[in-house]
Amino acid sequence: MTDHRIILLCVIPLVASLVSIALINRRAWSRLVGVLSFTMMLGLAFSLVLKITDAPEEQSVLVSQMGGWTAPFGISIIFDSLSGLLICAAAAVGLGAYIHSFSILDPRTERRYYHPLMQMLMFGVNLSFMTGDLFNLFVAFEIMLMASYALLVIGTSLKQLRQAYKYILLNVLASTIFLMGAGMVYGMFGTLNIADLARIIAEIEADPTRQLPAGFNALAVMFLLVFGLKGAFFPLWFWLPDTYYTIPISIAGLFGGLLTKVGVYTVARLFPLIFSSNGDMMTNSAGQWVGGTSSVIMIILAVAAAFTMFLAVLGAVSQHNVRKILAVHVISQVGYMVFGIAVMSGHALAGCAFYMVQHMVVKCALFLCCGVMEKHAGTDDLDSLGGLLKRDWPLAVLFFIAAMSLVGLPPLSGFFGKMVIIREGFAEDLWILGVIGLVTGALTLLSMLKIWSYGYWNPDKAPTVSQPQAVKSSCRSAYAGIVMLVGFALFLGFGAEAVYKVANRAGEQLENPKTYITAVLGEGAYEQVDVLIAARTVEPEEQVAESIAAPQVSTEETGPEDEQAASELPQDLAKRLIVENPPYTVSIPLGKHGSIIAEQAVSTQGALWPMPWITQTDTGWEVIEE
Amino acid sequence: MMSSPILRTANGIIFPLTLLFAFYMALKGHNFPGGGFIGGLIAAVALMLFRMSHGRDAMTRLMPIHPRVIVAAGLAIATLTGLFPMIYGPFFSVEQEAMPMLRSFAPYVNLGVGEPVHMPSALFFDLGVLLVVIGVSVGMIVRLGEEIAPDEEEVAQA
Numbered sequence: 001m002t003d004h005r006i007i008l009l010c011v012i013p014l015v016a017s018l019v020s021i022a023l024i025n026r027r028a029w030s031r032l033v034g035v036l037s038f039t040m041m042l043g044l045a046f047s048l049v050l051k052i053t054d055a056p057e058e059q060s061v062l063v064s065q066m067g068g069w070t071a072p073f074g075i076s077i078i079f080d081s082l083s084g085l086l087i088c089a090a091a092a093v094g095l096g097a098y099i100h101s102f103s104i105l106d107p108r109t110e111r112r113y114y115h116p117l118m119q120m121l122m123f124g125v126n127l128s129f130m131t132g133d134l135f136n137l138f139v140a141f142e143i144m145l146m147a148s149y150a151l152l153v154i155g156t157s158l159k160q161l162r163q164a165y166k167y168i169l170l171n172v173l174a175s176t177i178f179l180m181g182a183g184m185v186y187g188m189f190g191t192l193n194i195a196d197l198a199r200i201i202a203e204i205e206a207d208p209t210r211q212l213p214a215g216f217n218a219l220a221v222m223f224l225l226v227f228g229l230k231g232a233f234f235p236l237w238f239w240l241p242d243t244y245y246t247i248p249i250s251i252a253g254l255f256g257g258l259l260t261k262v263g264v265y266t267v268a269r270l271f272p273l274i275f276s277s278n279g280d281m282m283t284n285s286a287g288q289w290v291g292g293t294s295s296v297i298m299i300i301l302a303v304a305a306a307f308t309m310f311l312a313v314l315g316a317v318s319q320h321n322v323r324k325i326l327a328v329h330v331i332s333q334v335g336y337m338v339f340g341i342a343v344m345s346g347h348a349l350a351g352c353a354f355y356m357v358q359h360m361v362v363k364c365a366l367f368l369c370c371g372v373m374e375k376h377a378g379t380d381d382l383d384s385l386g387g388l389l390k391r392d393w394p395l396a397v398l399f400f401i402a403a404m405s406l407v408g409l410p411p412l413s414g415f416f417g418k419m420v421i422i423r424e425g426f427a428e429d430l431w432i433l434g435v436i437g438l439v440t441g442a443l444t445l446l447s448m449l450k451i452w453s454y455g456y457w458n459p460d461k462a463p464t465v466s467q468p469q470a471v472k473s474s475c476r477s478a479y480a481g482i483v484m485l486v487g488f489a490l491f492l493g494f495g496a497e498a499v500y501k502v503a504n505r506a507g508e509q510l511e512n513p514k515t516y517i518t519a520v521l522g523e524g525a526y527e528q529v530d531v532l533i534a535a536r537t538v539e540p541e542e543q544v545a546e547s548i549a550a551p552q553v554s555t556e557e558t559g560p561e562d563e564q565a566a567s568e569l570p571q572d573l574a575k576r577l578i579v580e581n582p583p584y585t586v587s588i589p590l591g592k593h594g595s596i597i598a599e600q601a602v603s604t605q606g607a608l609w610p611m612p613w614i615t616q617t618d619t620g621w622e623v624i625e626e
Numbered sequence: 627m628m629s630s631p632i633l634r635t636a637n638g639i640i641f642p643l644t645l646l647f648a649f650y651m652a653l654k655g656h657n658f659p660g661g662g663f664i665g666g667l668i669a670a671v672a673l674m675l676f677r678m679s680h681g682r683d684a685m686t687r688l689m690p691i692h693p694r695v696i697v698a699a700g701l702a703i704a705t706l707t708g709l710f711p712m713i714y715g716p717f718f719s720v721e722q723e724a725m726p727m728l729r730s731f732a733p734y735v736n737l738g739v740g741e742p743v744h745m746p747s748a749l750f751f752d753l754g755v756l757l758v759v760i761g762v763s764v765g766m767i768v769r770l771g772e773e774i775a776p777d778e779e780e781v782a783q784a
Contacts, residue, residue: 004712007727014705021698067728 003062017119042091049084061519076132082506100481101250121147195520206532212279220275231263234307244327253367301342309335348424350507355417365485387460403448413492644672662752666759693765700757
C-alpha cells in the first residue's frame, strides 16, 4: 500500500541536522532540536507500526516510490514490520544515548558538529532499514559510516584516532566489496531492486527449465562477507572491541546498540529473500511453497553463529574492563541473531527480529550505566571499582535489570528472544547451535555477575574521584536516558506478546516474500511464480515452457523470419518485442509485468527506456541509429 | 604556496570561463551528461586554482561566508525541493492527491522574453547539489590552506 509519509522518517533527521548546523553555537537549542527529532521519529515509527500490525495482509507493507518512478527503475522506500520494529528501537536507543550524552560529553566536543552528526547517523540508519534496492542500501551505509567515522574521532584523543583508522580502513574495504557485489547482481539479473530480485529468483526456483547463474553462491558469500564485517560475525569481529573502548561512552552505547544491528538486518532481509536460494522449489511442513536453501550458505551462517556466540562470550568472560566486557558481548549477542537467520523458518526469523530490538535497547542501557560507573570511580577497570551499591543504589537497580535482560532471566526481555530462537533451532535439527546458545547464556550470566560483584557488591576501594552526591547531580540527564531505556526493556519483557505480534508478522513476510514483492512491484508481479508452481503441480514440463517470460535481452543474428516478426510488433508487444538494428535483431521477451513497464516508459518518454535507441513512431517501432 | 604572475594573469581568464563552464554543465545535466555534482566539481577546480594563484586572503574576500553555511544551504534547498510535492500534492494541487517525495514537475515558464523556458523542478535539486559540492570543496581547500600558510610567509620574506 502506498503511504508517502514513511519517507519523513528520513527527512526528520536530515532537517534536524541542518537546523542544528545553523544553531551550532547554541547548545541548549541544538539539544532541543535533537530531542524533538528523535521523539518525532519514535512517534511516527510507532504509529506506523501500530497501523500495519492490525492491517490485512495486502496493506501490511507501506511503500513510497520516490518521484513517482515505478518500482524496478525508481527508488523504493519500504516500511514493513521488520523495518518498523527496528526503526522504533533505533529511535528509542538514539534518544536514550543522546540524552545521556548531555552529562558525559565535554562542551567543546559537543560543539564539534556532534548534534548534526548524530542526526545524520540516524538518517543513514533509517534509510538502510527502509531502502528497497541494493544501491541505495550502499548509499545509506555510506551516510551512516561517514557520520560514524566523524563520531569515532570526536574529541580527538590519540587512541581514538588509532582505532578509527582501523575501522575506516575495514569499512572502506567492505564498501568496495559491496559495490562490486552490487555490480555483479546487476550483471546477473539486470536489476538492483530487492523485490524484483526476489521475484526473479522465485521464478527461477519455480521453473524447472531455468537455473541460477553460475557464481551465484560466490555472490552470496561476498555479500555475507560485507554484512558480516559490519555486523561483527565470527571471523570478522576483531575490529569491534578496541573501537568501542576508546570513544565517549554515550556514542559507544549508540554504536553498540545500532551499528552492528544494521549489518544483521541486511542479512535478515536479503538472505531469506534472495541469497540463500539454491534455485530449487521446496515446500515447508505446512505445504506452502518456500524457496530451496543453499547448503553452503546455511553451513556458513550456522558455523558463524556458533563461533560468534561461543568464542565472543569466552572473550567477555576473560576481560577485566567493563567497557570491553560489554563490547565483546555485543558480538556474542549478534551470534544469537545469526542463529535465528541460519534456521530460516518464519518463527526463528521472528525471534531474530525480537532479539535485535531487545538487544539494541538493553545493550545501549548497559553502556550508559557503564558511563555513570566511570563517573563514580574514574575508571572502568573492575579491580578499582567497588561499593557502587552503597554509593548509588538506583544505578545498581537499573544496571541489574538491564544485565538480567541481557542474560535472559524469564520475565525480562532477553528470555523471549532466546527461547524462540533456541526452540526453533532444536525443532529444525540445529540442536548443536541450540546447546551452544544455552551454554553461551550461562557464560553471559557469569560475565554479567562479574561486573555486578566487582563493581557493586565488593567493598568500596575505589579512589573516590568525585563525591557520590556530586556525581548524581551532574548526571541527571544520564539517569534520564538510562531510565528511559530500562523502561523500554521492561516493556519488551512484560509486553512481549504485543511485540511478538509485530515480530511474527515480520518473520512471515521474510519467509514468504509474496506480500513484499506484490507491495513493491504492484499487483500481478508475483502471478508468474504462482502460474509456474500451479503448472508444475498439475502437469510438468511442456506447460511450463510455454509460459516462461524471462526478463532478459537476447541478441541474435538477423534472419528473414525476424523481419516478419518485427512488422507484427505492436500486436505482439505483450509477449515479445523484436527490434531490428542491422546487423542485429534485438529480441526482448516481456512478461506481463515487463510489458506494463514498457508501456509506461513509452508513454512518458516516447522511447523504450532503458533502450533509448528504440522509439515509437506512428507506424510502429523505430530504431535510432547512433 | 608559490604563486607566479603568469598563473595569476592566466587565472583572470581561466577563472570566469571555468565558472561559466561549471554553470553550463550544471544546467545541461537535466537531459545529458553533467548535472549539479559535475558542475560543482568543475567550480571547485576553478576555486582551487584561484586559491593557488591569489592566496588565502583573496579566497576569504571572494567567499566571506563559512563553507558549512553553503553546504547547509545546498542541503536545505535540495530537501525543500524534495518535500515540495508532498505538501503541494494533497493540499494545493487540482487533483488533491498525495504525491511522493522528489516528484518532478516540468513546466514551461514564460519569462516575458522569447520562447517559454523549460524549467523542471529538478533544477532546484541540482542547484542544491551544486552548492553542497562547492561548499565541501571550499571547506577542504581552506582547511588545507591553513597548514600551508606559514611557508607562504617565508617565501614572501625571501
